[in-house]
Amino acid sequence: MPVAAYLDTLLLLLVAAAAINDLASRRIPNLLLLSGLIAALALHALSPDPGQALLACLGGAATGLLIFMPFYLVRGMAAGDVKMMATVGAFTGPAAALHIAILSWCAGGVMALAIIVFRGRVRMALGNLWGIVRPAVLRLPAAPLAMRESAGSMPYGVAIAAGTIYVLMARYA
Template identity: 45%
Template sequence: MSNGLEIILLFLVCQAAATDLAWRRIPNVLVLAGLLLALALHWRQGGSGALLGQALAGGAVGLLLFLPLYALGGMAAGDVKLMAMAGSFVGPAQALQLCVLSALAGGVLALAWLALARWRGAVGEGMPYAVAIAVGTIATIALAHR
């Protein structure tokens, strides 16, 4: 993945995390614009369509791995759509890595969120999972550059 794609992806997931923290929502326009941008840029970079296929496969990996968590009520639809968008930037292999790292970050953040909620006496408030996806994305990109 090129540095330009990485910068765009980092901007998008950080914006999603900020809006999820502030309003507990991930705007559909942000996710859709990111998805279309990823597909267009991959199509533009790979003349034969191979990169476009990688983008579609990465989006499918992100969607299919997080969809069961949505179906079980463990996360919101915006989080699933955000993961599909992020996967479309990185391709299927890195999308799998991104999902695992986001899940690990989500576990750590959930423990901290529960401790904070208990301390504040506000248990029951949902955690903004886009923050975990942003952390997982940052870790995935950092690991690609080591």
């Protein structure tokens, strides 16, 4: 049974559905992610070497979760994005999850710049950035971060989907 093809196909469908939902409502449904996680576990269990596959599945989920968790903790990312990356990692394993995360950061950076520019919030974004780095640059003691107005929210599920699609396309190119 060619489990890898099923994993990749289901993962493509999952990230597409998550990205569309994120664009439409700025939410990624927990039920979608839980269903994906269960499907990834089930498909890995059907592989020729289920023990190794399930370890890769759990390692990928942990990698995706741990890579994006710090961004959630500093309020730079929503919980759905972190859970989505963990689910993607469950499908792909740890090495591909790391690759997808890096590509997602790149796609997310481009998206963030586009949103900031198109909404005319460059000055606000630079002010927020200066507020973050000022203590380090001026060697000031770290002060509690004041809540600043965001320069714009972004559907990060789209960036994760872009990174995932790129990695999966590279496998078959």
